[in-house]
Amino acid sequence: MYADDFDFYPGCIKIPQFTNIWQVRILPYVGGNRAVFWCPVTEANCKWDTNVNTTFGGTPMNVDWIIAGGTGTRFSYGYNDWGLVNPAVISFGLGGDINPPARLELRPAMVTKPSDMIAIADTVADRNFDGSIDPRNPREAPSGRHNGYTVVIFADGHVESPKRSDVIDPNNQFWRARWNCDNEPKPTITWNPANYPN
């Protein structure tokens, strides 16, 4: 719906402010219901609700000021911003840093295979860029909080619950490709998923 209306995906972070925007941008498409952005396995302080989550920005606190940073806003779900490739002008995820006209959102035409493109997943709710997911970073990787499984929403809208260990496995070419909008596994990129937090 959002991508149909705007012809681009919402993108992850507004720079240089470093605030998450994907949640705010798609909120109208879920009827303004912030509760659906909370995974009940996480603590209540991960909710998109200033009554229980005091990690939003602004004075007074603004519920739509979702801080992206090392001590950012605590959140349950993250957005695939960069894919497996480090930040650059072009994103291989579903759109990273947004600051038009220099940094633009990703158009749907850039996604080779939406049914194999990770969009949103459970995130490690530790306040470290919680609104983003990245399998290469232990504090941004998808969480395995569902008994070792993680909920993944794809760009075509379907949902899967794979083993978290598969999703972050650098030797799993199938899952590697699903991180990138061109559906390529980017074999030159490596990481070590040992001892990731759950």
Added chain:
Amino acid sequence: MARRFVTVVSLCSVLGLSACKKGSEAAAESPPPSEKNPVLRAAPPPAQPLSPDQVAEQSLGQMSEVLRSFVANKGRFPTALEELYVTPGYAPRSLQPPAGRRFVIDTNLVLVVYR
């Protein structure tokens, strides 16, 4: 094809959480973030050696990642590139540009570029 991209966020709360169990299985709180947590993490070498261009590209991407974390955490750009090296938890000294090139901060793009 992107029609349902958003609606599944709400579906996720129905479809994805049937196995949710509150309590002991809830995600443990990770250590509080601090600047001592390294931005970069050691990774095993790739299966095939990288070309010089690939190494240069990866170095640039890693440095951009460091810059983004710095700006996000500090709310400002570093006064000079050197600040990314001397501030604990950001760029290791081993992260250097290829010979004949240098890292430059592009404040418009919030990226590190080569000059």
